[in-house]
Amino acid sequence: MSKPHVSSAVMTHPVRLGQAKDLAARLRLDRLAVDPDPDGPPSALRTAVVAWAAADPEADHHLVVQDDVDAPDELLEIVAEAAARFPDEALVYYTNWHARNGAAARLAALAGASWVRAVPDEFTPSLAVCLPTATAAAFRAFARGSDERHDDELFSVFFRGCGRMGLLAVPNIVEHIGTSSINGHAAQGIRLAVCPTPAADAAPLLAKGRVLEEPGWIPYMRYGEGYIRLVGQEHGPDGGRGHHRWREALPATGLSVETVRAALDAHLPERLAAEVARTFGDSFAEELWTHCLLLGRQAAHAARRLGPPPADVPAAALDRMRHSAVATAGPAGLPPERRPEAGPAEVRAMTDLAWSAVRAGERLP
Template identity: 80%
Template structure:
């Protein structure tokens, strides 16, 4: 029997015949081991069907296995960065992409602003499965768990699997993998442009992921989707609907200890009217104010989380942490737009939204005044 003596990562690209050339190019560029083809391409759409093939492709003697979907971009250093992360967290499920308007995307954005490089995924949402690395034993356990399931979404079943094991995956806050295109074999095209919450260069992500801080419990998490702000509350997974419902920020505010009066007072004192007008000129005043309030709450929670995370260790460059923060803030506006309006966010619109978001994040720190 082959003994695993060090971290070794095998890999596979999930794909469908309609994207075969794209998948072959991706595997070649990134040095990935091979392709996992949909075994029933004429059947009803099922990402899980192909994922089971991919998770069965663990090479003998390897300690970990990376599964990447075919509609992504990644750096040439992907396998090196994943391998270092697996060496650091040998027993963890590691997730290298988070969707910018999901709850996990909100958790990653909050962690980035707080200066953390990893954050624990929430248990009441799908596990983003565009690039996931599992220990080989965990990959085998997931295959056994998933065999015969009627679920067609691998990302949903991964979360069920992790919940039942009592430990969600670790999300890489600096995203080194980016989603490309808007088509979806599995039925997600209506979500429009879907991007990473915190796109980061390999040069920055390397030290951040190898040495950066871990945020295990971010508390309540602001996130924005389809033009409206929400809050994911701690323990929400225990709700009757499994926590899948969305709580508008006004509805959830009493559970946070904040008040609408306090929010309005900070808005009156700190809202930068010129920046709000720039965003409102394209997307409307209500969106500009919703984005500002969302980022105000995000800034408050990030400032709170930063107290527990502490400063980055010495082998993580301060400049890399700063760029990670800016990247996460810059995606808040485009992610918060309704899908049909995201194509309107050109460079100027993105810059305006980023400036408004940054001003709100800074103002959010004032909501911590007087708290211990």
């Protein structure tokens, strides 16, 4: 398997030019792609078109990262190895902890998978994406003249048209930094990676780990409440963008509210739930536990379908990846305005509560 030539660019705006230069220098990225109309209406897509046009004509793949990220010094090597393994795929190295795709990645982590296929009814996170150069050129042509200003939204439209969504790296080696947003996302509050993983663990997982192509229905949380993304909901009249509360969606999953309630009555650790509830309320504590119960059930189901991990995938790295994914479930499930209240003690309590639910979910029929 020969190593492909990966060219690279950093998307930036003049107000972050110094930050972008430092990032490019540290990660040895090829060039900067600066917003061509910095005084115009905010548009990530406008800068993305410049970034994807910056591909080296001799390159096999092109990597574009945004300027408000942190990443390991080994980023290019890890990306090149994955591009060699998946030469025709769009590879996504950061996934938001509070999105449906984040929930898919969290489920995949618990199932022991290192990659998961993105869902078609949500934006494709675009903080760090590697495309084959032919795909990059096709996306650039597709984007030219679009009225959309969000590159992540247009990515999903483009991939849906191609018939295949991107692959999400489950261990996230790229992290979002800061809460400001040139493109208008500041209201989403603290936005972090779903499964932050050090390069030493991520490299073998991404090089050898399994791919979860279809996770089935996906439990996720938003603004303190639990939801379920149903299989095939992208074919609905709203393109699948609507949200289904878990109680209403359960009949389509084969589970019942009675089953969930019985598990909660039997296994909810009252002391942990009370500890979480002291800061965030009883309703949130119960919603988080129920969400993670359903997450554990689906992850166990996916793990059985995947089978045992390859022998050359480090078991300890897999275990640390799982713990990283569960540790973000609580903070990500909070309303944006409450996330700053999640200090180390609160995160520990939410994580312990989440694990108790995951383990109970693994025992659900």
